[in-house]
Amino acid sequence: MTLTTNNIRIKVDLNKCTLCKKCVMYCPTYVFSLVKNKIVADSSRCIECYGCIPLCPSGAIKIEIS
Numbered sequence: 001m002t003l004t005t006n007n008i009r010i011k012v013d014l015n016k017c018t019l020c021k022k023c024v025m026y027c028p029t030y031v032f033s034l035v036k037n038k039i040v041a042d043s044s045r046c047i048e049c050y051g052c053i054p055l056c057p058s059g060a061i062k063i064e065i066s
């Protein structure tokens with residue numbers, strides 16, 4: 001058996017996101033950035049600290065693990 005890292009996807013619900021940028025400022029590995037007035041997430045940078053989930057005031061961030 002080989003150990004593999006989780007295949008993790010960070011999703012931002014753009015209908016809920018208010019562009020407060022808390023996630024951009026908080027994430028230790030800079031997953032989130034503001035591009036053309038939208039939050040985009042680079043899931044490959046995520047270290048699964050899960051801090052962004054309770055941080056987002058509008059509940060717009062979801063983490064999917066497969």
Ligand code: SF4
Pocket residue numbers: 012016017018019020021022023024039055056057058059060061
């Ligand atoms: S913390 Fe939530 S509402 Fe604020 S910019 Fe990030 S995804 Fe949007």
Ligand code: SF4
Pocket residue numbers: 010026027028029030031032045046047048049050051052053
């Ligand atoms: S779980 Fe942690 S590392 Fe991953 S996007 Fe959220 S704040 Fe960043």
